[in-house]
Every structure is written in C-alpha cells, then in structure tokens.
Amino acid sequence: MEDQQVGLIMLLLATFIFVYYTIWTFVTPFIADDNILQYFFLPRYYAIALPVVALIVGVCLVTSFIGFVIIKSASKKKGKKN
Template sequence: MLILASFVFLYYTIWTLLMPFVDEKHPLQSLFPPRVWAIRIPVILLLLGGAVVGSFLSVVMIRSNRKKAAKKAKEAKAK
C-alpha cells in the first residue's frame, strides 16, 4: 500500500509540477494525460469520496433511528 501511494504521489507531483516546463513535443509528455485532468481527477475523487462517506453516514443514522424507534415501540407496548 505504501509503495502504491508513494508511486501515485510521485507520478502526480511530476505531472503537475515538472511537466509544464517540458516542451509539448517531448516524448515524456506521452506518459502523462493532458494537464486539465490534473484538476479533474482530484475533484472527481473528492466528490465520489464525499458521496460514499455521506451515504455511509446516512445509512448508519437511519438504522440507528430505526433501532431507537423499535425500542421505544417495544417499551410502549410493554406498558
């Protein structure tokens, strides 16, 4: 995991910080996507990550409220 994370960090760093100074026709440019994706990819990942975290929290909160409601209904029925 650490090796993969290090590779991704180095690749992205080179892509965003060094490649703008390399000539457009240089063969190294073929190893990287267009520069506009340097912004799009992190934005897409942040939106997807936020959606996943938000969905998870929503499901947990809904289940918790259902359990509380069932417990209250059981207590009311017992009285």
C-alpha cells in the first residue's frame, strides 16, 4: 500500500469517528429512547468514559516513550565516558 492510500484510509476513519461521536453526543440526547437510531449507539456514559480512557492510555504511552528515550540516551552517554 502506498502512503497516500494509508493516509486516505486514516482520514476516512477519523472522519467516520468524528461524525459518529458528534451524532452520539449532540443528536441522540434529543431523540426518544425507543427510536431505532438509539440502537446504533452505546449508552451516553461511554461518550465520556471512552475518550477519558483513551487520553489516559495515550498520556501513559507518551510518558513511557519519553522515559525510555531518556534512559537509553543516558546509557549511551555513560558508555561513551568509559
């Protein structure tokens, strides 16, 4: 797959997620609970819980990566001194 195709797939996925989340958070609260559209969405609790969990996981991954890079660069500097 070329880079442009991968970029297009990522753009389409991000667009779908944005539209889905926007409808989930801004439209479904005003639709009756027994409407068929409500069956396509999780309970509204998850509209807050899922982004919070994703944010926590993302921050942990970035922090771990930075720590790994700092440890690796410190061990390289230590190896050069000896």
